[in-house]
Amino acid sequence: MSSFRLIYCSQIVPPLDRAGLDAILVSARRHNDRNGLTGCLYFDGYHFVQALEGGSQDVNETYQRISRDGRHHTITLLSFGAVNTRIALHAMALAERTGAVELALDALRNPEGHFVPERFGPAQAQMFMQLCGTGATPAP
């Protein structure tokens, strides 16, 4: 059965502290484990960018649920399609700002110097999440 990858971004509803982020990760990991999904979440204090991977129906149902979550807004679908390999190696992982991710952030800033993931094209979203996946650590 082929895997699908969906990438979206959103903006957080503040305040979101470390405990709030951990609560999201714990619940996401539990659900994703059950549904055979893998996921990688980038968080910079303002934005989320997440890759979700697995069966088409599971990915879509999970995305619908995530879209209704009041902890974020301006949810923007960036990319969806079949893939041969997975970026995310865990049911849910949090992307650290490694050197590679910092470089990608620099390359993807808009002319005003801001990181605006909602303007990413599908290829930029894939590249960004690929780099995020490399240094991501498993969620609690």
Ligand SMILES: Cc1cc2nc3c(=O)[nH]c(=O)nc-3n(C[C@H](O)[C@H](O)[C@H](O)COP(=O)(O)O)c2cc1C
């Ligand atoms: C940024 C963000 C990422 C999330 N990622 C996932 C995820 O990967 N999988 C998942 O099942 N839920 C994820 N959630 C949580 C869902 O929105 C939802 O709260 C959870 O699935 C429980 O839904 P339920 O209370 O209707 O059972 C995420 C929420 C946020 C805010």
